[in-house]
């Protein structure tokens with residue numbers, strides 16, 4: 001029962017984080033580029049990230065905590081190789097997320113406040129690349145969790 005609850009929380013949080021990144025990258029971004037000029041588009045991203053990053057922070061903490069709890073029930077030594085891959089990719093994804101929240105996003109906010117649209121667009125592009133990289137890592141983590149048992 002406890003294991004089911006941990007897996008439920010783990011997967012719900014994964015869906016929130018990875019689903020949010022997928023939606024931002026493949027749906028919101030192209031639509032915003034098509035319809036909005038920079039002075040509207042860039043503040044839209046600041047407002048969107050401000051909400052998404054708070055919810056994602058909760059999801060990231062939950063993923064790591066539940067993942068480690070499930071891992072420890074089996075023990076690092078006996079865990080399938082896929083779980084080790086998941087742990088490594090999960091920690092790398094979390095480090096990238098923290099970097100975006102702590103360093104890149106505040107820069108985007110500052111540039112938007114200063115009305116420096118060109119600089120803000122370049123910073124947003126950095127976030128796009130990091131989110132794209134995290135999406136690739138998440139595919140690897142999901143593949144490792146499901147195939148490499």
Ligand code: HEM
Pocket residue numbers: 007010011014018063064066067068070071083086087088089090091093137138139141142145146
């Ligand atoms: C600190 C990082 C992580 C650790 C320690 C961890 C550990 C675990 C463990 C022990 C399980 C249980 C597997 C089972 O009972 O079959 C699990 C399931 C799973 N994890 Fe993770 N995980 C982490 C991060 C992630 C991330 C970042 C993702 C996806 C982006 C992910 C996706 C999954 C999926 C899809 C399952 C379900 C696998 C299945 O039941 O077949 N995990 N994780």
